Amino acid sequence: MCLSIPSKVVEIDENNMATVDTMGVKRQVTLDLIGESVEVGEYVLIHVGFAMNKISTEEAEESIRLYEEIIEQMNSGQIDEDEGDMGYASKRT
Amino acid sequence: MPQKELDLFKAFRNPEHMKALAKLIKQESKTKIRLMEVCGGHTHTIMKYGIPQILPDTIEFVHGPGCPVCIMPKERIDHAYVLSQQPDVIMVTLGDMIKVPGSHGSLQDARSKGADVRFVYSPLDTLKIAKDNPEKKVIFFAIGFETTTPMTAALIDQVIKHDLKNIFFHINHVTVPEVMEVLLQSEECLIDAFIGPSHVSVITGSKIYDQFPKKYHKPVVVTGFEPIDVMEGILMIVRQVNEKRADLENQYKRSVSYEGNIVAQDLINKYFDQRELFKWRGLGNIPKSGLKLKDEFSYLDAEKIYDKVLPKEEINDHKLCICGDILKGVAKPTDCKVFGKACKPSSPIGSCMVSSEGACAAYYKYGGVL
Numbered sequence: 275m276c277l278s279i280p281s282k283v284v285e286i287d288e289n290n291m292a293t294v295d296t297m298g299v300k301r302q303v304t305l306d307l308i309g310e311s312v313e314v315g316e317y318v319l320i321h322v323g324f325a326m327n328k329i330s331t332e333e334a335e336e337s338i339r340l341y342e343e344i345i346e347q348m349n350s351g352q353i354d355e356d357e358g359d360m361g362y363a364s365k366r367t
Numbered sequence: 368m369p370q371k372e373l374d375l376f377k378a379f380r381n382p383e384h385m386k387a388l389a390k391l392i393k394q395e396s397k398t399k400i401r402l403m404e405v406c407g408g409h410t411h412t413i414m415k416y417g418i419p420q421i422l423p424d425t426i427e428f429v430h431g432p433g434c435p436v437c438i439m440p441k442e443r444i445d446h447a448y449v450l451s452q453q454p455d456v457i458m459v460t461l462g463d464m465i466k467v468p469g470s471h472g473s474l475q476d477a478r479s480k481g482a483d484v485r486f487v488y489s490p491l492d493t494l495k496i497a498k499d500n501p502e503k504k505v506i507f508f509a510i511g512f513e514t515t516t517p518m519t520a521a522l523i524d525q526v527i528k529h530d531l532k533n534i535f536f537h538i539n540h541v542t543v544p545e546v547m548e549v550l551l552q553s554e555e556c557l558i559d560a561f562i563g564p565s566h567v568s569v570i571t572g573s574k575i576y577d578q579f580p581k582k583y584h585k586p587v588v589v590t591g592f593e594p595i596d597v598m599e600g601i602l603m604i605v606r607q608v609n610e611k612r613a614d615l616e617n618q619y620k621r622s623v624s625y626e627g628n629i630v631a632q633d634l635i636n637k638y639f640d641q642r643e644l645f646k647w648r649g650l651g652n653i654p655k656s657g658l659k660l661k662d663e664f665s666y667l668d669a670e671k672i673y674d675k676v677l678p679k680e681e682i683n684d685h686k687l688c689i690c691g692d693i694l695k696g697v698a699k700p701t702d703c704k705v706f707g708k709a710c711k712p713s714s715p716i717g718s719c720m721v722s723s724e725g726a727c728a729a730y731y732k733y734g735g736v737l
């Protein structure tokens with residue numbers, strides 16, 4: 275039941291309620307649990323009617339970039355059967 | 368490259384990335400690792416996406432106790448049932464609790480027999496119910512891990528701020544690190560490393576797992592709920608094991624920090640104290656693993672107000688149920704004699720079959736392929 279869904283903030287009213295878009299479905303959530311300022315266009319995680327954090331799109335993009343890199347290295351043969359690690363671990367610690 | 372909008376759903380379900388990570392894990396995994404995914408959300412992802420089938424035999428999953436609905440003992444559900452029978456009471460709880468059976472039946476059964484039980488999407492929906500029914504006593508049956516506790520605290524905050532006289536609380540919030548510790552201390556424990564919960568950690572921060580690498584030398588990687596997240600989390604654990612490290616790492620940096628959500632933590636600390644003991648279905652009493660309202664808020668505490676009518680006797684888990692062993696990693700759901708026969712999601716005998724996030728229910732739904 276800890277599932278929580280990434281949603282995009284599309285509007286914020288004066289009561290700190292946000293309208294968010296979850297895969298096309300719009301709903302109202304409160305931003306009261308978030309200590310920092312939230313802007314329209316940012317992503318938040320929604321759980322039982324509350325936004326619980328801001329999702330860092332930079333970190334998300336960084337992860338995706340790493341996965342792309344792994345594929346590139348595999349395709350160019352830099353990762354072979356014996357040595358998988360291309361310094362990837364050190365970037366993620 | 369033209370700026371494409373980031374799709375946070377698809378991005379972490381990309382089959383190409385999934386295959387690439389599976390290949391890396393296969394190449395690098397040398398020694399047997401028994402991974403516990405603590406959280407039921409992970410169990411669900413692992414079974415739904417068939418992750419065990421694309422991993423080498425060296426990776427074995429031990430399915431954890433992290434489903435707050437599954438571990439709710441019958442004693443607590445019986446409390447809810449009894450409260451729902453009291454005069455002028457409206458019982459309110461989150462939808463997840465609908466079907467969970469106590470010894471008299473579930474809250475859904477109570478409702479079908481005439482009790483006023485309402486299932487809400489958000490704790491805040493309780494405010495409207497209370498406003499619309501000023502002559503009734505509205506009791507919020509609060510469930511959930513650290514993920515959901517701040518939302519109950521926010522409701523309490525509103526009740527106090529607006530001096531609402533007809534909302535009360537039955538608190539069943541539980542916490543993750545204490546149960547992890549109990550599993551590690553059990554003699555038959557077979558856990559080598561942990562995949563740390565996603566959304567519990569959004570609230571608490573990864574700091575709550577510090578002790579596991581330090582004191583028990585077990586790697587912990589806080590990991591997101593998407594299948595790619597899980598694959599990357601596993602790769603990070605494989606690398607720790609290969610390098611003989613036991614560290615706390617964070618795969619889910621887009622949502623989890625070391626400190627977590629401080630506003631939420633302050634709210635939890637404002638209203639709740641640790642209980643001496645909380646009983647977990649399948650695991651028994653675990654010290655300091657549950658929360659209760661602080662004494663100064665006793666006037667809101669349905670457990671105290673209705674103390675005289677609430678049943679106190681212990682109810683034993685079913686004799687044939689081996690949930691405890693499954694959670695320790697010494698058994699699989701398919702080892703249970705009644706799995707899929709007497710025990711099914713529609714008629715659960717033990718805790719792991721209660722919600723789709725329990726190990727037995729996930730095996731039942733997606734096929735026990737392990």
Ligand code: SF4
Pocket residue numbers: 687688689690693700703704705706707710711715716717718719720721727
């Ligand atoms: S199948 Fe049912 S009885 Fe058997 S261990 Fe799972 S929950 Fe318990």
